[in-house]
Amino acid sequence: MSEKKQTVLLVEDEAPAALVLFAALESEGYMVLKATDGKEGLALALANHPDVILADLKMPKMGGMEMIHEIRQDSWGKKAEIIILTNVTDEKSLEEAMSEGTFHYMVKGDSSVADIVAKVRSRLSPTQ
Amino acid sequence: MESVVVLVDALTELFHRAIETALLVVSISPLIAVAGVLLFLLVIAAYLALSARWTAEQHVADLVHKIDAVSEKLSEAEKIGKFGSFTWDIEDPSESFWSEEMYALTGLFQRDKPPAIEAMVEVAHKADKEAVRTAWKSAMMRAGPFTFTYRIVLGSEQIRHVRVHGVTSVTSVGSEKRLLRITGVMHDITKEMEIDKAKSEFVSLASHQLKTPLTSIRWLSEALLGGKAGELVEKEKEYVSQILDANRRMVEMVNELLNVSKIELGTFATDLEEFDVCDLLARVVEEQKHMVDAKSIALRCICASDVPHLQGDKAMVRMILQNLVSNAIKYTLAKGSVECEITTGGARQDMLFIRVSDTGIGIPKAEQGRVFEKLHRASNAAELVPDGTGLGLYVVKSIAEKTGGNATFDSIEGKGTTFRVSVPLVWKENYEKKSVEM
Numbered sequence: 304m305s306e307k308k309q310t311v312l313l314v315e316d317e318a319p320a321a322l323v324l325f326a327a328l329e330s331e332g333y334m335v336l337k338a339t340d341g342k343e344g345l346a347l348a349l350a351n352h353p354d355v356i357l358a359d360l361k362m363p364k365m366g367g368m369e370m371i372h373e374i375r376q377d378s379w380g381k382k383a384e385i386i387i388l389t390n391v392t393d394e395k396s397l398e399e400a401m402s403e404g405t406f407h408y409m410v411k412g413d414s415s416v417a418d419i420v421a422k423v424r425s426r427l428s429p430t431q
Numbered sequence: 432m433e434s435v436v437v438l439v440d441a442l443t444e445l446f447h448r449a450i451e452t453a454l455l456v457v458s459i460s461p462l463i464a465v466a467g468v469l470l471f472l473l474v475i476a477a478y479l480a481l482s483a484r485w486t487a488e489q490h491v492a493d494l495v496h497k498i499d500a501v502s503e504k505l506s507e508a509e510k511i512g513k514f515g516s517f518t519w520d521i522e523d524p525s526e527s528f529w530s531e532e533m534y535a536l537t538g539l540f541q542r543d544k545p546p547a548i549e550a551m552v553e554v555a556h557k558a559d560k561e562a563v564r565t566a567w568k569s570a571m572m573r574a575g576p577f578t579f580t581y582r583i584v585l586g587s588e589q590i591r592h593v594r595v596h597g598v599t600s601v602t603s604v605g606s607e608k609r610l611l612r613i614t615g616v617m618h619d620i621t622k623e624m625e626i627d628k629a630k631s632e633f634v635s636l637a638s639h640q641l642k643t644p645l646t647s648i649r650w651l652s653e654a655l656l657g658g659k660a661g662e663l664v665e666k667e668k669e670y671v672s673q674i675l676d677a678n679r680r681m682v683e684m685v686n687e688l689l690n691v692s693k694i695e696l697g698t699f700a701t702d703l704e705e706f707d708v709c710d711l712l713a714r715v716v717e718e719q720k721h722m723v724d725a726k727s728i729a730l731r732c733i734c735a736s737d738v739p740h741l742q743g744d745k746a747m748v749r750m751i752l753q754n755l756v757s758n759a760i761k762y763t764l765a766k767g768s769v770e771c772e773i774t775t776g777g778a779r780q781d782m783l784f785i786r787v788s789d790t791g792i793g794i795p796k797a798e799q800g801r802v803f804e805k806l807h808r809a810s811n812a813a814e815l816v817p818d819g820t821g822l823g824l825y826v827v828k829s830i831a832e833k834t835g836g837n838a839t840f841d842s843i844e845g846k847g848t849t850f851r852v853s854v855p856l857v858w859k860e861n862y863e864k865k866s867v868e869m
Contacts, residue, residue, distance in 0.1 A: 415650075
């Protein structure tokens, strides 16, 4: 019986980081959608309703926080699983993330790719 | 002055006439001649007295003129250098003095405000008032030099940063020493503070921007080492490992720069939580285990049984412990020993004391005064570990002092060093709002 692959939306403008994360998530068996800015991420999120969104904060066109805010306006997006993955660690950004109902915040510099994959796994429900 | 000149002229004239008259009178009558001589002597005495007074007055006038000129130059220098000078007479406050520039700096009007210390406190930013008052009280109670900085709020809500340098002098009355006066200058350091803030903001931004590509390098190197792009040959593995090591060192440096800018910007101690500091020390020590084992260092850490949970910024306390412990290990040669201890104390048992001792290379005596300076590295430390930043101890002292604690050390070159750091057991929120530095 074939199982529907769980989808991860990776929103990351830093190409080398996106390359490694994409490969690592794909090798875990997830279907990975890629966006390089918040605007593209928002469109992909609303069109595909991914199981987890892995979002950077500082990005061109539309930043990660603004993208999350827009996603939260959508009825599906209200409960979307979002993990912030950034090197921005100031209090203001953390508070802003929490006020957008996003409590999963990972600091790139402190995390290995394996840590990030593990976090994605922990936010996904067992495969349907 | 003119009246004196006229008087002297008149007396000179009188003197000449007196001589002529005396000669005439002597020829007329000896009695009148004696009276004439007496009158003559009297006139001479008056003449000498008046000309001495005139010379003295002229001297005083010269001095007054010179003082005026110096005063004017000082006033100009104060304006250019943006500093004001003051004297606070402790015994007789009515003898106190503020230069014109003091009024300009504090935004007060000379006619409304007598020069008083209370006026300097009054204009302070409300968050700095208490600390400024305390700084003045302490200056008035102890002879010697003092320095502190604070913010002044001007009429238009404009903030001016000032630094006060002063000296409290004493006089001896018999065996008793009495505080006499405080003399000092107030310096406008607004520009310096702005530049410093801009510099810290730049470092913060640059550090974040540097961290992103550094993370990518790490992740890609790890992926390569993990065989995600195919198995590597031994030489390739060695090279990638070197890339990873260099990357780790650079991340450490960027993190230290970021910490310094955080502390200097004042954006710390905003995240207070209760935590077990002994547990934190154990974790920090555990992280250093590989280095301890590699150098066969005897490491012993003790945490007193009565140390309560600390209520403060865990990341900042971690930074203190991490810097002290890793330094001790780094600068101790193989087979040496490192000891750390956490206790509590203080007048109200409200302080946490951290002591880290080592049998390491020590700090050369001539460089001991610069140990806590930003970017300074002792010559023997730089020789032993070339890639340090010289920021660690600056960070330790800054955190300790900003929270109301302290950082000191004793060291003998070649024998070892002991650092002692204290921080409060309960931190206040937002230390950054207080800008008074003493």
